[in-house]
Amino acid sequence: MKKVTKIGIAALGCCALALVVGIVWTMHTRYEKEQVKVKELEQQLTILSKKEKESAVMQSVNAQMEELATQQRIISEEQRDEAEQQARIANDMRLHAEQERQNAQEAEKRALEASEVAKGQRVIAENQRVQAEYAKRVADTLSILTMARNLGNIALTQESAGNKDLASLLAYASYLFTKRYQGDVYHPSIYEALTKISGGNRRWAVAHGAIMKALGIPGSNSFMTISKYGEILKHTKVGDNLQTKPIFSDKNYDIRDIYINNERTYYAVSNTGHLIASKENGKTHIVLIDGAVRPFRIYSYGNELVVTAEQSVHVIDATTLRPIKTLPLQFKTQIAGRKDGQIVLFDLTGNMYILNKDFSKVTRQNLPFKGRVTSYNHNASTNQQAYGMYDGTIYYFDPTGKMHKLIGHNSRVTRINYNKNRLYTCSYDGTVRYWNVMNEKVDPITILNLRQWIVCLSFDKSNHFIWTGDQNGNLTEALIDIPDMANRLKNSLKRNLTRDEWNYYIGRSIPYETFIGKEAKP
Numbered sequence: 041m042k043k044v045t046k047i048g049i050a051a052l053g054c055c056a057l058a059l060v061v062g063i064v065w066t067m068h069t070r071y072e073k074e075q076v077k078v079k080e081l082e083q084q085l086t087i088l089s090k091k092e093k094e095s096a097v098m099q100s101v102n103a104q105m106e107e108l109a110t111q112q113r114i115i116s117e118e119q120r121d122e123a124e125q126q127a128r129i130a131n132d133m134r135l136h137a138e139q140e141r142q143n144a145q146e147a148e149k150r151a152l153e154a155s156e157v158a159k160g161q162r163v164i165a166e167n168q169r170v171q172a173e174y175a176k177r178v179a180d181t182l183s184i185l186t187m188a189r190n191l192g193n194i195a196l197t198q199e200s201a202g203n204k205d206l207a208s209l210l211a212y213a214s215y216l217f218t219k220r221y222q223g224d225v226y227h228p229s230i231y232e233a234l235t236k237i238s239g240g241n242r243r244w245a246v247a248h249g250a251i252m253k254a255l256g257i258p259g260s261n262s263f264m265t266i267s268k269y270g271e272i273l274k275h276t277k278v279g280d281n282l283q284t285k286p287i288f289s290d291k292n293y294d295i296r297d298i299y300i301n302n303e304r305t306y307y308a309v310s311n312t313g314h315l316i317a318s319k320e321n322g323k324t325h326i327v328l329i330d331g332a333v334r335p336f337r338i339y340s341y342g343n344e345l346v347v348t349a350e351q352s353v354h355v356i357d358a359t360t361l362r363p364i365k366t367l368p369l370q371f372k373t374q375i376a377g378r379k380d381g382q383i384v385l386f387d388l389t390g391n392m393y394i395l396n397k398d399f400s401k402v403t404r405q406n407l408p409f410k411g412r413v414t415s416y417n418h419n420a421s422t423n424q425q426a427y428g429m430y431d432g433t434i435y436y437f438d439p440t441g442k443m444h445k446l447i448g449h450n451s452r453v454t455r456i457n458y459n460k461n462r463l464y465t466c467s468y469d470g471t472v473r474y475w476n477v478m479n480e481k482v483d484p485i486t487i488l489n490l491r492q493w494i495v496c497l498s499f500d501k502s503n504h505f506i507w508t509g510d511q512n513g514n515l516t517e518a519l520i521d522i523p524d525m526a527n528r529l530k531n532s533l534k535r536n537l538t539r540d541e542w543n544y545y546i547g548r549s550i551p552y553e554t555f556i557g558k559e560a561k562p
Contacts, residue, residue, distance in 0.1 A: 251509020
């Protein structure tokens with residue numbers, strides 16, 4: 041038993057030992073594990089400690105950063121506040137600047153408006169200055185032109201009083217100042233002074249009876265006249281002299297009209313009813329126009345002659361002088377003319393008739409005035425026409441057809457002629473008058489005053505002279521070209537105006553000048 045007990049105790053000891061070993065192993069194992077854990081924990085602790093340190097550092101950094109951020113935030117807020125303040129200031133400044141800009145724009149606008157107003161005022165002032173200067177020039181010009189016209193009247197007065205030298209000086213001064221200041225040199229006072237004082241008029245007694253017509257010879261400087269005493273005369277001007285050659289003369293004929301063709305064959309019609317035809321040095325043919333009572337006009341239409349008589353119209357062959365056609369008239373006429381190539385006739389009671397182109401009938405045409413027509417002329421190139429009346433009145437129709445009543449002659453108007461759109465007339469009152477129908481107001485200008493019945497009026501080849509024939513057989517030449525009259529007048533001057541004469545007639549305000557001795561500037 042004791043042996044069993046010892047075995048048991050031994051076994052138990054072994055078991056206990058094994059248990060202890062196991063426990064020790066287990067404890068060791070656990071210890072090692074714990075050591076491993078401790079190491080891990082230590083490592084973790086180290087790591088945690090490190091992290092804690094780092095965290096502390098980070099916290100410190102964060103705290104510093106937070107503090108810095110706080111400071112930055114504070115600074116930022118301060119800067120933001122300052123920026124906002126600056127923004128407010130900037131905005132205020134922007135608003136102020138905008139207001140200032142608007143004010144500047146308004147000021148600029150007002151300145152521009154003021155500038156425009158100033159410009160307008162300057163333009164108005166300049167216009168007023170120009171107008172004032174122009175008005176002064178006009179006033180000065182009108183004053184001088186008025187003075188020039190007065191000089192013309194005074195010149196005529198001095199000429200009538202016998203003061204020829206002074207009259208010539210004043211007439212030339214009248215022309216010179218009018219020309220220089222672009223006035224109307226055809227004004228009556230100026231034109232009449234030039235006409236009367238320049239000495240451009242001459243008269244020759246060439247016929248025994250009243251000169252009925254003066255007519256230029258084609259291709260020649262000579263012209264022909266006819267008279268009621270049966271005279272056909274050829275005239276040639278040589279210097280200031282007139283050479284006259286009789287072509288036909290027979291007091292049994294009363295020659296009223298003449299026509300000359302380009303071959304210088306003349307055809308004359310006598311109030312006795314005869315037609316006279318001849319060349320200058322050829323044989324003269326005289327035929328009686330059958331049925332023609334007191335013929336007074338002859339016209340040419342190609343190879344046909346048309347003769348108007350008191351109560352008939354006759355068409356005659358120009359070569360054979362044989363009658364072709366006769367048209368009786370139911371009225372009496374003594375006046376004829378041409379309009380648009382057709383012959384017009386006027387009876388003794390104031391009616392007008394147009395002869396058709398084949399000379400077979402006449403058509404009456406109403407006139408817009410009453411009275412007896414004694415002369416007529418139509419200007420085909422300008423469509424002007426004028427009617428001279430028995431009482432001296434002239435009815436002029438301008439190119440538009442408007443009628444103008446011209447008063448100047450006091451007896452029957454015998455001839456009407458045109459020269460460069462100007463109207464020239466003569467009358468039994470012994471005057472030749474010029475009418476400037478281009479003016480709005482048409483006043484008569486007396487070119488000649490012969491105190492004898494003037495029967496005919498024509499122009500020379502140059503249109504510088506007119507020729508008139510009167511009842512006593514006188515042929516009168518009158519210069520009508522103003523430059524020629526002025527030159528003639530200037531060449532006749534014998535002295536200059538004295539300074540006293542200048543101051544008295546022209547005026548101290550106009551600088552003194554001479555007319556001879558140096559060239560006066562027109």
